[in-house]
Amino acid sequence: MSMKSKVLVAIAAVAASVGVLSFAAPPAGGDIAASAAQKAPEFANIDHWFNAQPLKLDDLRGKVVLVDFWTYTCINCLNHLPYVKEWNEKYKDQGLVVVGVHTPEFAYEKSAKNVQDAINRLQIKHAVAQDNQYATWRSFNNQYWPAVYLIDKRGKIVYSHFGEGSYGTTEKKIQALLAEQAPASPSTGGS
Numbered sequence: 001m002s003m004k005s006k007v008l009v010a011i012a013a014v015a016a017s018v019g020v021l022s023f024a025a026p027p028a029g030g031d032i033a034a035s036a037a038q039k040a041p042e043f044a045n046i047d048h049w050f051n052a053q054p055l056k057l058d059d060l061r062g063k064v065v066l067v068d069f070w071t072y073t074c075i076n077c078l079n080h081l082p083y084v085k086e087w088n089e090k091y092k093d094q095g096l097v098v099v100g101v102h103t104p105e106f107a108y109e110k111s112a113k114n115v116q117d118a119i120n121r122l123q124i125k126h127a128v129a130q131d132n133q134y135a136t137w138r139s140f141n142n143q144y145w146p147a148v149y150l151i152d153k154r155g156k157i158v159y160s161h162f163g164e165g166s167y168g169t170t171e172k173k174i175q176a177l178l179a180e181q182a183p184a185s186p187s188t189g190g191s
Contacts, residue, residue: 030159030166031173037156040065040149043101045135048112050119052127055099057155064091064177065151066098069142071105072118076164080146081122083167087174088126094178095153098126103137105145150174153182 040057049055057065068084070077088098104110110132119128131137140149143162150159150173159173 030161030169032158032160037152037158039155040067040151040157041136041139043099043129043131043136044139045131045133046129047110047132048115048130050116050128050130051125052099055097055127055129057151060097060151061155062153062182063095063097064153064174066096066174067140067149067151068098068100069103069137069140069145069147070100071102071109071145072115072122073109074105074145077146078122080164081124083170084148085124085126087171091174091178092126096174096178100124100126100128101131101136102128103131103134103142103145150177152177153180 042057043055046054066084066087068080070081070084072078084098084100087096092098102109102115108114112130115128115130118124129136140147140157142149146163148159148161148170149157150170152158158177159170161170
C-alpha cells in the first residue's frame with residue numbers, strides 16, 4: 001500500500017471514529033414529552049442514607065423530586081451544588097424533595113466517613129444517598145456528573161440536565177412542576 005493510500009485509510013478511520021463518537025455524545029437534556037416520560041426507577045442498593053431515613057420514590061408521589069447525581073471531588077458538581085442547595089431551601093416547604101445521589105468516581109469516595117465529612121463541610125441539608133455500587137446510577141441510565149433529573153408528582157421523569165448550567169431553566173421547571181395539581185389517589189378513582 002502506498003503512503004498516500006495509508007494516509008487516506010488513516011483519515012477515513014479517524015472520520016469514521018468521529019462519526020461514531022458523535023452518536024455517543026451526551027443528550028442535550030431538557031423537557032421530556034409527556035408521551036415519552038417514564039416512571040422513575042427506585043433508589044437501588046443504597047449503601048447509606050445521610051440527612052434522611054431511606055426514601056422510596058413510590059412514597060414521594062404527589063411531591064416533585066429532584067435527583068442530583070454528584071460526587072464530592074467533582075469540580076463541576078461543586079460549582080453546581082449551591083443551586084441545588086438553594087432550590088432545596090427555597091422549595092422544600094412547597095413540595096420539592098431533593099435527593100443527592102453520591103456516586104463515587106474514585107475509591108476513596110466510597111468511604112461513608114468521607115461522604116459525611118463532605119456533607120458537613122459543604123453544609124448539605126437535603127437527603128444524600130450513597131450509591132457505591134452504581135445501582136441507582138445504572139437504573140437511571142445516567143452517565144454524567146452532575147446530572148439532574150426532575151420527577152413530577154406522578155412519579156415520571158419529565159426533565160433532565162447534564163453538567164453545569166441551565167440553572168434558570170431548571171428552576172422554572174421546578175416551579176412549573178410544583179404548580180401542577182397533584183394526581184388523585186387511586187382510592188378516589190384517579191390515577
